[in-house]
Amino acid sequence: MSSILIKNGEVITATDRFFSDVHIEDGKIVNIGKNLEKPKSATQVIDAKGHYIFPGAIDAHVHMELPFMGEVSADDFETGTAAGVAGGTTSIIDFVIPARNQMLLDGLKMWKEKAKKSVADYAFHMAVTWFGDKTAKEMEHCVREEGITSFKTFMAYRGAIGVDDTEMIKVMETAKNLNALVTAHCENGEMVVALQEKLFREGKLEPKYHAQSRPAPLEGEATARAIMLARMTGVPLYIVHVTAKEAVDAINEARLRGQVVFGETCPQYLLLDDSVYEKANFEGAAYVMSPPIRPLGHQEPLWAALKSGIIHTVATDHCPFNQHGQKTLGAKDFRKIPNGAAGIQNRLTLMYTYGVLTGKIDLHQFVEVNCTRPAKLFGMYPRKGAVMVGADADIVVWDPTKEGVISAKTHLHKCDRNIFEGYKTKGAPAWVIVNGRVQYDHGNLKVERGAGRFISRAAGL
Numbered sequence: 001m002s003s004i005l006i007k008n009g010e011v012i013t014a015t016d017r018f019f020s021d022v023h024i025e026d027g028k029i030v031n032i033g034k035n036l037e038k039p040k041s042a043t044q045v046i047d048a049k050g051h052y053i054f055p056g057a058i059d060a061h062v063h064m065e066l067p068f069m070g071e072v073s074a075d076d077f078e079t080g081t082a083a084g085v086a087g088g089t090t091s092i093i094d095f096v097i098p099a100r101n102q103m104l105l106d107g108l109k110m111w112k113e114k115a116k117k118s119v120a121d122y123a124f125h126m127a128v129t130w131f132g133d134k135t136a137k138e139m140e141h142c143v144r145e146e147g148i149t150s151f152k153t154f155m156a157y158r159g160a161i162g163v164d165d166t167e168m169i170k171v172m173e174t175a176k177n178l179n180a181l182v183t184a185h186c187e188n189g190e191m192v193v194a195l196q197e198k199l200f201r202e203g204k205l206e207p208k209y210h211a212q213s214r215p216a217p218l219e220g221e222a223t224a225r226a227i228m229l230a231r232m233t234g235v236p237l238y239i240v241h242v243t244a245k246e247a248v249d250a251i252n253e254a255r256l257r258g259q260v261v262f263g264e265t266c267p268q269y270l271l272l273d274d275s276v277y278e279k280a281n282f283e284g285a286a287y288v289m290s291p292p293i294r295p296l297g298h299q300e301p302l303w304a305a306l307k308s309g310i311i312h313t314v315a316t317d318h319c320p321f322n323q324h325g326q327k328t329l330g331a332k333d334f335r336k337i338p339n340g341a342a343g344i345q346n347r348l349t350l351m352y353t354y355g356v357l358t359g360k361i362d363l364h365q366f367v368e369v370n371c372t373r374p375a376k377l378f379g380m381y382p383r384k385g386a387v388m389v390g391a392d393a394d395i396v397v398w399d400p401t402k403e404g405v406i407s408a409k410t411h412l413h414k415c416d417r418n419i420f421e422g423y424k425t426k427g428a429p430a431w432v433i434v435n436g437r438v439q440y441d442h443g444n445l446k447v448e449r450g451a452g453r454f455i456s457r458a459a460g461l
Contacts, residue, residue: 002437009048014368024393027436048397055387056090056394058374061315069338074320074415078117082447083412085439087345088429090394097127104138118452127152131167136174143178147456149379155222156187172233179459183238186222207284208277210334211292220246227254236260241317243269243291245301252310263311267350285327286417288337303360314369316343320415342413352427379457393436402428
């Protein structure tokens with residue numbers, strides 16, 4: 001294994017900042033201190049003067065090569081994790097999503113096979129898409145034998161992967177007994193279908209009607225309902241991709257009451273508004289995702305919630321589909337546009353440029369929401385999400401002066417659109433170290449197919 005000495009950088013953690021050297025051996029951080037001596041001739045020295053040293057970021061919400069709406073998301077585990085490494089994301093948590101009536105462990109077997117080509121470490125959430133006679137036992141197996149300690153429920157996508165309240169209660173009761181975490185996609189699925197059908201009957205077929213079929217109050221209602229079910233069953237709850245003020249209010253009310261509820265949001269909901277759906281020539285379809293991009297008025301409450309600790313993590317919901325050949329399947333019916341977009345490469349630069357540099361969050365919060373809190377919530381800390389002796393050597397050496405412009409022409413996502421096209425950024429990774437090896441160096445990607453390891457996670461927060 002390689003030996004690396006990072007010299008003269010400023011270490012930034014969720015709580016501290018200090019100038020220090022960092023010594024890496026055999027994939028682990030072995031020493032942190034000032035004026036460390038080069039231990040042997042084979043050691044690679046990185047001069048990080050003028051740079052920050054962050055723990056490698058964790059994207060706790062991605063969908064690599066996901067079968068969805070008759071298509072498969074465009075990034076597989078190799079290309080998706082490679083794009084992540086280029087952006088400073090050194091670990092991901094993907095979702096095993098069995099088909100309705102498919103056994104959970106059969107789905108897990110499929111995802112394990114797909115993930116073998118990952119270039120960076122990965123873990124899984126298990127989606128429970130139905131609840132049968134063997135589901136509770138399978139959930140127990142996931143926790144006890146597989147180290148999969150979080151379970152996903154979809155309150156949307158009726159008739160496919162969505163669950164009803166009865167099934168959701170059973171998932172929560174089982175997870176409570178296993179000391180596991182339940183995560184929830186919160187939209188009122190029944191009302192979404194009713195609105196979709198109404199708009200279709202009225203001949204309203206363009207991409208913008210996707211957003212109109214899933215308005216913010218439906219997210220707020222479902223968030224409050226999921227919180228109430230979690231309250232009654234006593235299970236901790238994590239609300240994924242929060243987009244709306246109504247959902248923020250529901251989470252805040254629960255936390256003020258003392259309930260264990262966490263929130264996650266994504267850069268697209270912080271930075272974009274629903275005017276993107278008005279783009280000509282079907283370009284609005286690139287932004288079709290669920291929940292959709294919200295109208296102006298929701299973004300500032302999300303930033304405030306992130307700043308104040310009501311929302312705890314930033315992920316991407318990375319699930320790209322190509323505009324040509326995939327999104328265009330819904331050219332005559334917004335209901336047939338595959339939902340999802342790319343983002344794993346761009347998360348850190350966007351959050352630094354439009355969060356840290358604008359004062360919406362500080363550097364410590366940047367590390368907290370992108371790196372440390374996901375590791376803690378999902379049982380990966382301190383192996384991940386930390387710059388400390390004994391932690392995995394997943395490190396981002398960050399150049400705060402590096403300027404760039406996001407574009408589909410230059411991104412590493414395997415798709416033909418970028419929803420942040422033209423966004424100017426300041427601050428970017430200079431070096432990214434994954435498992436003790438430099439895998440990104442000033443634009444040069446040096447990843448290895450299959451080098452990623454499955455991370456077995458601990459139960460309990």
